[in-house]
Amino acid sequence: xxxxxxxxxxxxxxxxxxxxxxxxxxxxxxxxxxxxxxxxxxxxxxxxxxxxxxxxxxxxxxxxxxxxxxxxxxxxxxxxxxxxxxxxxxxxxxxxxxxxxxxxxxxxxxxxxxxxxxxxxxxxxxxxxx
Numbered sequence: 394x395x396x397x398x399x400x401x402x403x404x405x406x407x408x409x410x411x412x413x414x415x416x417x418x419x420x421x422x423x424x425x426x427x428x429x430x431x432x433x434x435x436x437x438x439x440x441x442x443x444x445x446x447x448x449x450x451x452x453x454x455x456x457x458x459x460x461x462x463x464x465x466x467x468x469x470x471x472x473x474x475x476x477x478x479x480x481x482x483x484x485x486x487x488x489x490x491x492x493x494x495x496x497x498x499x500x501x502x503x504x505x506x507x508x509x510x511x512x513x514x515x516x517x518x519x520x521x522x523x
Contacts, residue, residue: 401435
């Protein structure tokens with residue numbers, strides 16, 4: 394599953410948890426129902442701008458959509474910047490990842506810009522996150 398599919402899945406989960414229809418979310422985002430459906434099902438690439446609008450619509454931080462999409466399926470090793478397929482203790486790993494993410498990026502605009510570039514590149518297929 395690629396990052397676009399993971400992000401799409403997270404968006405679908407946010408909608409379902411709030412009991413909203415896809416049509417209601419599409420209307421809120423001012424896009425067609427068809428365009429929203431394609432995005433939610435991972436059939437189109439989701440731009441960072443669109444993710445920002447979705448985060449605003451659902452009133453969640455941007456990293457909740459992006460960070461949850463990547464860390465729920467990967468474990469950060471911490472020593473080499475890579476990931477492995479081990480999903481044991483996933484809840485602990487997610488808490489550690491969130492803590493590391495928050496500590497690293499709190500009040501650090503330059504680092505946040507670097508993160509946004511990585512995310513944009515990943516969404517545009519310039520990097521391979523598996």
